[in-house]
Amino acid sequence: MRLRSAQLFAQLSDEHSTDAERSAHRDDLVRLHLPLVEHFARRFLNRGEPLDDLLQVGTIGLIKAIDRFDLGRGVEFSTYATPTIVGEIKRHFRDRGWAIRVPRRLQELRLTITVATADLTQQLGRSPTVAELAERVGVSQEEIIEGLESANAYATLSLDAPDSSDDSALSMIDVIGGDDEGLEHVENRETIKPLLEALDPREKHILTLRFFRGMTQSQIAAEIGISQMHVSRLLARTLERLRDSLEESSAPPS
């Protein structure tokens, strides 16, 4: 099985393979490694989500792992794919609202850690250690560990740079929805995307700097050329408006 897997990966990266051939090889790889997906899907079975859904999201993880896998690195594929598959399944639970309520402070910390992790991973060519993260973020190692644990209350930290807008939108929900009782049930990323899109360019820019680049208000102020007080007011206003819109769109029809 391992041999067949290695063969397929080699063929996948072969420049002489046609697109059709690559597609076929990918399908074969998915089929070959499905038992791994099944194994983990079953591990999460007793939490109220149907097996089919878990298999589906697990398979998405498998496909992601196949696309990213580099034979040259000398790691076995199962080892490599496992966290990706498990990550997708955990993310599924988060999306379905099985998240445990986490204090706002920790949510913001988690976002900052996510950004710092992405940066450091790119810089170091591997995922960072807790010590490295603590230094980058400027908090104690204790706090980093705390942040990591709260992230695992529902999902693994994404190790990608925030390239997929899906991740960003969901992180935004975490922060905005944090303390608001009325927004407890808003976990659908589709709800917030159009709202973010409707913001004016400056509001979007400030939100991006604050939540995706992890900048402090003073840093944002310096970047844009306005006072920190002004940034604070703008941010508060934007978040308030988003909250209101979310409440409106998630209110049950009366």
Place this chain on the structure above:
Amino acid sequence: MRGSTDVADKHPDVELRIPADSAFLAVLRTATAGLAARLDFTLDDIEDLRIAVDEACAMVLPQARVDSDLTCAFDLEPTRLTVAVTAECDTPQAPDRDSFAWTVLSALTSEVRADVHGERLTIRLARGTDSD
């Protein structure tokens, strides 16, 4: 309690005892992650270890006697974390090495073994910071 002689005879650095119930595994995973973090494992390694401990527990829990405890012993070395999970069973059986679950566990760890001593089933896994 530490009657089993095959497992490291020295007193473990950290020891955790929880009810043999999947509801408590979160505590074990958190402890594992916390200790791995202190040993300077990378986030990827920490996540793998967390999953590995979970897998090991999934293997011993079904065999554990009802209302018994699961003991987890941690040994910390400068670049290596060893975790030994022990359950008390009526008729303990070491997991099948050809099983898929065992393959997954092997893939996630540098070293893993299962031992039966009397009524105790122990799965002992280890992972180094400079992995494999």
